[in-house]
Amino acid sequence: MNLKGRSFLTLKDFSTEEIEYLIDLAADLKAKKKQGITGSSLKGKNIALIFEKPSTRTRCAFTVGCIDEGGHPEYLGKDDIQLGYKESVEDTARVLGRMFDGIEFRGFKQETVEKLAKYSGVPVWNGLTDSYHPTQILADFLTLKEQFGHLKGLHFVYTGDGRNNMANSLMIGSSKLGLHFTILAPKSLWPGEELVTLCKAYAKDSQGTITITDELEAVKGADAIYTDVWCSMGEEALAAERIALLKPFQVNQQLMDKTGKDNTIFLHCLPAVKGNEVTEDVFEKHADVVFDEAENRMHTIKAVMVATLGN
Ligand code: CP
Ligand code: NVA
Numbered sequence: 001m002n003l004k005g006r007s008f009l010t011l012k013d014f015s016t017e018e019i020e021y022l023i024d025l026a027a028d029l030k031a032k033k034k035q036g037i038t039g040s041s042l043k044g045k046n047i048a049l050i051f052e053k054p055s056t057r058t059r060c061a062f063t064v065g066c067i068d069e070g071g072h073p074e075y076l077g078k079d080d081i082q083l084g085y086k087e088s089v090e091d092t093a094r095v096l097g098r099m100f101d102g103i104e105f106r107g108f109k110q111e112t113v114e115k116l117a118k119y120s121g122v123p124v125w126n127g128l129t130d131s132y133h134p135t136q137i138l139a140d141f142l143t144l145k146e147q148f149g150h151l152k153g154l155h156f157v158y159t160g161d162g163r164n165n166m167a168n169s170l171m172i173g174s175s176k177l178g179l180h181f182t183i184l185a186p187k188s189l190w191p192g193e194e195l196v197t198l199c200k201a202y203a204k205d206s207q208g209t210i211t212i213t214d215e216l217e218a219v220k221g222a223d224a225i226y227t228d229v230w231c232s233m234g235e236e237a238l239a240a241e242r243i244a245l246l247k248p249f250q251v252n253q254q255l256m257d258k259t260g261k262d263n264t265i266f267l268h269c270l271p272a273v274k275g276n277e278v279t280e281d282v283f284e285k286h287a288d289v290v291f292d293e294a295e296n297r298m299h300t301i302k303a304v305m306v307a308t309l310g311n
Contacts, residue, residue, distance in 0.1 A: 001017070001021040003018060003021075004308060006123060010134055010169070011172045014176075016176050016206060019176055022300065023142050023145060026296070026299040030142075030296070039068070039070070040070040042306070042311075044070075045072070046073075046099065047074065047103070048074050048096050048099075048102070048104070050083065050116075051127070053107055053108070055106055057294055058106060061301040063075070065305055068302060069310065089112050089115045089116060090115060093116045093118070096116075097119070102122055104124075106126075125308075129165065132169045136166065137169045137173040138303070138304070140173075140267055140293060142296045142300055143289060143296050151179060152178035153178065153180065154179045156181050157219050157226065158182070158184065160189075160246055160249055161189050162212065163185075163189050163191045167191055168195060170226065171210060172199055174203075174208060175206065176202050177206060181208065181210055184213055184215075184219065185212075185214065186248075187214055190212050191212065216249075219259050220260055221260060222264050223265070224267055225255070226267040246277070250279065251278040252282060265289050266278070267286075
């Protein structure tokens, strides 16, 4: 599998085999790191980490993953550079592309990460935009694979804000990898028709299915239940409205019981607002797997950098 020079902007751009390859590479890098073995595939490479929005996991994963492989990461926060206000995205991209070998971007518009890729001439990795969060999906799927040994055929339910970056990216990833994926959300927060249609076509090829519903009974038989914050970064003003709308879609013990299974796992991309999208008791009961998932951000992001930029 050769992904050298490729950007990682959305999972739409990657085939089933390419996504599976990145997950397996991450598992391999993780096993090596557990034995104290790190690599040198990013030796001599400099990586720019642009963050318009805050981050714990993604920033740390890119930093540690890069250093583990011998590279140098440089953090550029929103007040450090003039991206998009005093200097255009196109010009910033052309400057950074002359100095850096790869660029991570987290921020608002998907268009920005696409422009960075177009104008920098180096691999660009999406560390979250309003539309997508593709590196998170690799960590989620690595965690599912660790728990169940496979991905194809798993019944995977996402509940909460059904049209945010996580819902969109989980739907793309699940439909490419043959999972039975359900978005459980109030109708006003269902994903865009166009993306659902595209994912249904992917699912047809992978023997997966996509279901969008507001019926809580849809969790029956779920192998995994996933949720995310009710207000994504930048949406804080909507808190009261979202709490009222999403309260019935909270992951609590009653919802977990509705699966009818005693081995359903709970996943969350984090950060979590306990008491909103998930109760403290459900979160703590499943904390080991949730923090495996957080750790897996590092191994999977390292895999993306190694695959697209490594020697
Ligand atoms: N899950 C995730 O992206 O976490 P951060 O916002 O801390 O990077
Ligand atoms: N939907 C969340 C994901 C955080 C990792 C947000 O965009 O804030």
